[in-house]
Amino acid sequence: MNLEPRTLQQWLEYIERQHPQTIALGLERVEQVRQALGLKPAFPVITVGGTNGKGSVCAMLEAILHQAGYRVGCYTSPHLLRYNERVRIARSEACDVDLARGFAAVERARGDVPLTYFEYATLASVWLFNEGLVEVAVLEVGLGGRLDAVNAFDADCAVVTTVDIDHVDFLGADRESIGREKAGIFRAGRPAVCADARPPASLTQHAAESGVPLLLIGRDFGATPKVGQWQYWGPAGRRTALPHPALRGPCQLANAAAAITALECMRERLPVAVNDIRVGLLQVENPGRFQVLPGLPAMILDVAHNPQAARALAAGLAAMGGKGRTLAVFAMLKDKDIAGVVAAVKTQVAHWFIASLGGPRGASVTELGPVFAAAFIGAVTRCADVAAAYAQACDIATENDRIVVFGSFYTVAAVMQVRERQRTSPARGGVQGNRGP
Numbered sequence: 103m104n105l106e107p108r109t110l111q112q113w114l115e116y117i118e119r120q121h122p123q124t125i126a127l128g129l130e131r132v133e134q135v136r137q138a139l140g141l142k143p144a145f146p147v148i149t150v151g152g153t154n155g156k157g158s159v160c161a162m163l164e165a166i167l168h169q170a171g172y173r174v175g176c177y178t179s180p181h182l183l184r185y186n187e188r189v190r191i192a193r194s195e196a197c198d199v200d201l202a203r204g205f206a207a208v209e210r211a212r213g214d215v216p217l218t219y220f221e222y223a224t225l226a227s228v229w230l231f232n233e234g235l236v237e238v239a240v241l242e243v244g245l246g247g248r249l250d251a252v253n254a255f256d257a258d259c260a261v262v263t264t265v266d267i268d269h270v271d272f273l274g275a276d277r278e279s280i281g282r283e284k285a286g287i288f289r290a291g292r293p294a295v296c297a298d299a300r301p302p303a304s305l306t307q308h309a310a311e312s313g314v315p316l317l318l319i320g321r322d323f324g325a326t327p328k329v330g331q332w333q334y335w336g337p338a339g340r341r342t343a344l345p346h347p348a349l350r351g352p353c354q355l356a357n358a359a360a361a362i363t364a365l366e367c368m369r370e371r372l373p374v375a376v377n378d379i380r381v382g383l384l385q386v387e388n389p390g391r392f393q394v395l396p397g398l399p400a401m402i403l404d405v406a407h408n409p410q411a412a413r414a415l416a417a418g419l420a421a422m423g424g425k426g427r428t429l430a431v432f433a434m435l436k437d438k439d440i441a442g443v444v445a446a447v448k449t450q451v452a453h454w455f456i457a458s459l460g461g462p463r464g465a466s467v468t469e470l471g472p473v474f475a476a477a478f479i480g481a482v483t484r485c486a487d488v489a490a491a492y493a494q495a496c497d498i499a500t501e502n503d504r505i506v507v508f509g510s511f512y513t514v515a516a517v518m519q520v521r522e523r524q525r526t527s528p529a530r531g532g533v534q535g536n537r538g539p
Contacts, residue, residue: 248286
């Protein structure tokens with residue numbers, strides 16, 4: 103490299119070009135550079151993997167540990183609007199200058215080792231956590247587990263949220279194959295937590311064969327809903343009168359129980375009081391996960407992009423109730439199970455506004471059309487892009503209706519960008535509630 107990038111944007115453009123593949127699983131490259139950086143965290147590491155729910159568990163762990171007074175480093179992916187969302191220290195996003203410093207450190211250490219975008223990102227994040235003197239790191243697995251770059255760092259406690267079908271080209275086409283990959287983040291003699299009510303045999307067998315003390319939801323820990331509250335039970339006893347997490351959706355109690363169990367496993371190194379749990383659950387934030395925005399009509403943003411996540415979305419919509427229609431703003435990547443997602447949600451939606459997603463992986467409206475025809479869905483409006491789909495949904499929505507935006511991180515991000523432009527546009531003077539395109 104003749105001239106090292108200086109700004110964060112320059113670095114992001116640079117690291118996108120440094121490996122011929124967007125996804126190239128394997129730990130050899132990232133391990134070489136990790137060693138060259140001398141990157142061996144002295145702080146405890148909690149690694150969180152799973153098909154769905156891992157971002158929510160990371161956010162809960164971060165909020166609770168922060169409330170308990172710990173300086174927490176949290177690394178998640180992907181981001182919605184800003185790369186900075188991926189790296190947080192003490193619940194604040196890393197600034198552009200620090201992120202650029204992290205990439206520069208990785209670049210100088212890697213020599214001629216080619217790294218993917220995600221490998222650069224992972225190494226730079228943990229380097230920043232070292233520099234930022236964090237007391238604990240929460241790391242979200244990007245894809246799978248066994249061969250994911252995050253797995254270059256040994257977990258003191260590993261969490262697997264759920265195991266379902268996604269990324270079949272990389273992880274396999276059945277839950278047993280995928281479960282084996284997810285279990286790769288476990289470490290011998292160190293606790294692991296699984297919040298899948300039906301864990302694949304491959305996951306439990308790997309734990310048993312590797313000497314991993316595995317705690318399973320429904321057997322070793324769990325959540326009992328109560329009116330206006332819930333009760334946790336686990337290896338250290340019960341926690342009663344807990345508030346429902348600020349994250350909405352029926353699946354969030356299982357996620358919260360998994361997070362609390364991981365903290366119980368780490369209690370000798372990271373003691374946490376029950377009041378820290380209560381406050382942390384109330385303060386947790388994870389945009390785009392059944393996120394209900396203020397105003398009328400109701401607006402729900404959800405990054406659900408596989409059938410399991412879509413089923414959770416459908417359950418959340420059913421639980422909301424309401425008198426009006428549900429209007430869906432929908433776009434997906436073409437390498438996902440589009441038919442499975444549509445089938446999971448279709449009974450909850452009265453009218454679909456389907457849109458094309460740009461980029462080589464984005465599904466066009468032409469590609470989406472046959473899926474809706476096969477599902478016998480009649481109320482479908484085809485739109486050029488997500489912004490147009492959102493505008494048309496807003497135009498016909500009444501105050502009693504609700505608009506749900508889902509199908510991809512890109513879909514949710516596109517609507518968030520539109521809303522941000524509306525909010526800051528002096529010509530419009532902002533937007534009242536959710537009305538307006």
